[in-house]
Amino acid sequence: MAEQTNLKLAPPPRSLERIPLVQNNRSIGWISDQIAQIAEGKTPMWWWLAFIPSILLATMLFVMLAYLVSTGVGVWGPGHPVMWGWAIINFVWWIGIGHAGTLISAILFLLRQKWRTAVNRAAEAMTIFAVMCAGIFPVVHIGRVWFGYWLFPLPNSNSIWPQFRSPLMWDVFAVSTYFTVSALFWYIGLVPDLAVMRDRAKTKIRKFAYGLFSLGWTGSNRHWSNYEKAYLILAGLSTPLVLSVHSIVSLDFAVSQLPGWHTTIFPPYFVAGAVFSGFGMVLTLLIPLRTICKLEDVITMRHIDLMCKVTLATGSIVGYAYGMEFFIAWYGGNPFERTIFMNRAFGTFWWGYWTMIACNVVFPQLFWIKKFRHNLLLVWILSIFVNIGMWFERFEIVVTSLYRDFIPANWGYFRPTWVDIATYMGTFGLFFTLFLLFLRFLPVIAISEVKGVTPQADPHHPLGGAKGGHH
Amino acid sequence: MSATPRPYGVIAEFDTPADVMHAAEKIRDSGFLNWDVFTPFPIHGMDNAMGLKNSKVGWFSFVGGVTGYTLGMVMIWWMNAVDYPIVVGGKPMFSPFGAFPPSYELTILLGSFGAIAGMLFLNRLPRLHHPLLKHGRFRLATHDKFFLVIETTDPKYSETETRKLLESTGSKRIEIVEE
Numbered sequence: 165m166a167e168q169t170n171l172k173l174a175p176p177p178r179s180l181e182r183i184p185l186v187q188n189n190r191s192i193g194w195i196s197d198q199i200a201q202i203a204e205g206k207t208p209m210w211w212w213l214a215f216i217p218s219i220l221l222a223t224m225l226f227v228m229l230a231y232l233v234s235t236g237v238g239v240w241g242p243g244h245p246v247m248w249g250w251a252i253i254n255f256v257w258w259i260g261i262g263h264a265g266t267l268i269s270a271i272l273f274l275l276r277q278k279w280r281t282a283v284n285r286a287a288e289a290m291t292i293f294a295v296m297c298a299g300i301f302p303v304v305h306i307g308r309v310w311f312g313y314w315l316f317p318l319p320n321s322n323s324i325w326p327q328f329r330s331p332l333m334w335d336v337f338a339v340s341t342y343f344t345v346s347a348l349f350w351y352i353g354l355v356p357d358l359a360v361m362r363d364r365a366k367t368k369i370r371k372f373a374y375g376l377f378s379l380g381w382t383g384s385n386r387h388w389s390n391y392e393k394a395y396l397i398l399a400g401l402s403t404p405l406v407l408s409v410h411s412i413v414s415l416d417f418a419v420s421q422l423p424g425w426h427t428t429i430f431p432p433y434f435v436a437g438a439v440f441s442g443f444g445m446v447l448t449l450l451i452p453l454r455t456i457c458k459l460e461d462v463i464t465m466r467h468i469d470l471m472c473k474v475t476l477a478t479g480s481i482v483g484y485a486y487g488m489e490f491f492i493a494w495y496g497g498n499p500f501e502r503t504i505f506m507n508r509a510f511g512t513f514w515w516g517y518w519t520m521i522a523c524n525v526v527f528p529q530l531f532w533i534k535k536f537r538h539n540l541l542l543v544w545i546l547s548i549f550v551n552i553g554m555w556f557e558r559f560e561i562v563v564t565s566l567y568r569d570f571i572p573a574n575w576g577y578f579r580p581t582w583v584d585i586a587t588y589m590g591t592f593g594l595f596f597t598l599f600l601l602f603l604r605f606l607p608v609i610a611i612s613e614v615k616g617v618t619p620q621a622d623p624h625h626p627l628g629g630a631k632g633g634h635h
Numbered sequence: 636m637s638a639t640p641r642p643y644g645v646i647a648e649f650d651t652p653a654d655v656m657h658a659a660e661k662i663r664d665s666g667f668l669n670w671d672v673f674t675p676f677p678i679h680g681m682d683n684a685m686g687l688k689n690s691k692v693g694w695f696s697f698v699g700g701v702t703g704y705t706l707g708m709v710m711i712w713w714m715n716a717v718d719y720p721i722v723v724g725g726k727p728m729f730s731p732f733g734a735f736p737p738s739y740e741l742t743i744l745l746g747s748f749g750a751i752a753g754m755l756f757l758n759r760l761p762r763l764h765h766p767l768l769k770h771g772r773f774r775l776a777t778h779d780k781f782f783l784v785i786e787t788t789d790p791k792y793s794e795t796e797t798r799k800l801l802e803s804t805g806s807k808r809i810e811i812v813e814e
Contacts, residue, residue: 192675193779317714325714329726334736341740345747352751356777360675363774379761382768383776385659385685387758388677393690394754398747401696405743412736612777616676621652623678629651 185279185617187461192615195462199609200364202457207604210456215600221593228587229304237307239583246566246578251305253558254588256413257441258298259339260434260554263406264442265291266346269353270402273395279470281613282462285357286453287446288350289606293598294445295343297591302335331415338412345405349398355381356391357607410438417561424504424565427492433485437554440478440524443471444550449599451544453608462609465538472537475550479528482557486525500570508564512577516556516563523553640813643766644670644786645797646773647806652678655781658804659684662783665800669789673767673782692753699749700742707738770812784812 186195232239242249265287272280303312315336317326326333358378365371381387411431418430447468454463493505509517527549530536537543563578602608619627649655652674659672663686672681708731715721716728726733755761767773767784776782783806785797801809 191779196675196778317710323719324721325719327721327723328711328715328737329723329730329733331736334740337737337740341744344744348747348751352754356676360777363777376763379755380763380765380768381760381777382765382773383673383675384758385672385674385678385681386687387760388674389682389687390690390692390754390757392677393692394696394750397693397696397750401700401743401746401750405740408736408739408743412740415736612676621676621678623651623653623656623680629653631653 183464183466184619185282185464185466186614187464190461190618192618192620195614195618196360196364196611198459198462199607199611199614200361202603202608203361203605204364211600211604214596218593218596218600221590222597223590223593224586225300225590225594228583228590229300232304232583232587233309237305239581240305240587241578241580241584242305245569245574245576246563248562248566249578250580250584250588251301252416253555253562254591255298255301256434256558257555258294258301258591259342259413260410260438260441260558261445261551262291262294262298262342262346262442263410263435263438264444264446265289265294266342266349266402266406267439267442268446269349270399270406273399274403278617279467281610281617282464282467283446283450283471283609284613285350285353285606285610286450286602286608287442288346288353289599289602289608290442290445290449291346292343292350293595293602294442295339295346296598297595299339299343300591300594302339331412331419334412335416338409342405342409345398345402349402352391352395352398353610353613354606355379356383356612357610359383360611361607407435410434417565422565423498423500424508424561427489429485429488429492433482433489436478436481436485437524437557440475440482441551441554443475443478444547444554447471447475447543447547448551451540451547453603455540457603457608459609462614468540468543469534469537472531472543475547476528476531479524479531479550483521483525486521504565504568507568508560511564511568513560513564513567516560520553520556520560523549524557527553642787643812643814644784644789644792645801646767646770646810646812647783647801647804648772648775648808649781649783649806652781654805655783656681656684658783658801658806661800661804662785665791667785667789667791669786669792671784673773673776673784675777675779675781678781691757692750695753695756696746696750699752700746702749703741703743703745704738706745707741708734711737766812766814770810772808772810773812 190198240249240251242251265284268280268287269284269291272284303309306312306315314320315326315333326336328334355378358374359381362371362374362378365374411434414430414434417425418427420426450463450471451468454460490505490509493501496502508514527546530542530546567578568575615621619625622628622630624630647658649658655672655674656678659681662670663684672678672685674681711734712729720728722728767776772780773782783801783804785792785801791797798809
């Protein structure tokens with residue numbers, strides 16, 4: 165055989181070339197500078213303009229919670245027959261939003277979707293803050309919050325243990341594990357970037373704080389080797405975790421005997437809805453962020469485009485689940501089930517149902533068209549619609565299955581109180597306060613991960629220093 | 636300056652990942668033991684270039700996961716079937732199916748603790764001080780430069796020979812780091 169063939173390889177057509185993840189051939193030093201400067205220097209005016217209303221809203225949340233604890237859980241709307249009201253709706257809504265963060269950080273990591281590196285840090289932060297907002301509702305709705313520790317298997321004066329045959333106990337374990345593992349995953353991802361911040365720090369306080377939290381990270385390859393393995397394992401563990409969390413949340417409903425709740429489709433339907441709403445929130449947060457912080461070369465239009473596609477896919481799964489629920493209600497032949505579903509769509513709360521269908525199923529279909537996926541304003545508005553739609557989904561599930569019981573004598577109506585509304589609004593304040601603090605003090609994009617996906621980082625790429633004929 | 640600081644090692648700076656990787660291959664083949672490469676991001680193929688074995692973090696995570704699952708199952712069985720059994724809806728006092736979701740979550744929780752604790756233990760982190768962190772140029776290791784450090788404790792270390800070897804790898808900036 166000859167040493168060389170005379171076979172010539174034509175360069176691939178332009179349409180098959182990969183779009184670079186970081187645009188304009190930015191150097192790896194530029195990546196540190198551009199991302200770290202968001203958390204350095206003087207606090208910009210826009211930050212204060214966003215932070216002050218957020219912290220005021222967060223204060224309102226704590227005032228509402230203090231009012232509830234001092235007065236009683238009756239200041240909220242739930243009461244016979246709708247014993248689960250806004251508290252559970254808001255809990256499921258917030259925890260669902262968190263799911264996109266874990267999907268991006270864990271599942272897309274395992275699938276080797278390198279574009280995730282530009283958005284995973286902010287999405288994970290969103291997860292943690294959303295789970296914190298979610299956690300407030302179940303803890304407070306128990307009424308006597310000072311006995312909240314009874315939810316955990318801790319010895320108490322009654323010597324009674326929690327009752328593990330109830331899905332509510334499964335929920336306690338799922339949500340607390342979810343919060344702990346998400347926070348650790350986020351922090352471990354932050355360690356190398358905190359070292360970047362430490363090495364750039366100018367003031368003593370910053371040097372000390374970033375130095376402490378970066379755990380003495382040096383960028384040693386012996387460390388990277390263990391670090392990458394741990395990161396991979398955390399991604400591998402977070403994947404079944406995120407799928408289990410919303411499945412278990414859905415079991416709170418599905419294990420009961422109520423028409424409209426007692427269905428096997430709930431776990432996958434809830435997980436898809438959670439990812440859908442989470443991507444909605446990621447888009448809502450990142451579209452203004454990339455413009456304000458001048459991150460267009462890192463969070464590129466391709467990233468927005470891909471996230472729109474995930475939103476479209478999960479929105480369509482949710483639409484399929486709505487259809488299948490209706491089909492089974494008819495095909496199952498259970499008159500109670502059938503009545504509940506007809507009532508959902510055409511009964512007292514018909515407006516909620518059709519808001520949900522419009523926001524979750526109809527509007528996201530616009531993302532089939534590339535022109536719409538590249539119109540930032542439209543994407544941003546649709547992302548807010550997604551979150552409105554998903555809130556109404558939980559409202560429909562919770563309220564319509566409860567307000568018309570099996571016996572007409574039990575029928576009632578549901579109205580939130582002003583405390584319900586103010587508490588829910590307050591959680592937005594908490595969420596945005598925490599998110600803005602995150603923007604101001606931590607690297608908002610995973611610096612070392614973004615560096616790692618540039619061509620300059622590849623030792624086998626000419627930009628990475630490779631010379632011809634290597635290996 | 637009361638006492639002359641002891642040298643910690645010799646540090647060589649590189650501009651590209653390919654350069655530092657070739658240097659690492661050379662140092663590996665020369666049989667050094669106490670040396671390391673410092674990079675702003677993990678370089679694909681560097682473990683091989685340094686001759687590192689597969690990380691052992693997985694074992695820590697595995698032990699954590701098994702502990703979590705066992706703990707969950709045994710705890711639920713003991714609490715609900717042994718210590719204080721209560722009849723609820725005619726359900727069995729203990730069923731592996733009802734106990735599965737919390738045990739599953741505990742598997743993940745303790746598996747994650749294991750992975751993180753294992754990583755920190757194997758890396759001997761956290762540590763509050765490192766001689767390299769005092770070195771002026773070294774802060775670029777988290778920015779855009781690549782470093783290779785051979786410690787003076789290495790049995791093959793020699794002040795002149797090691798420097799020559801590093802010069803032959805193409806590094807333009809070779810310095811001594813003090814303890």
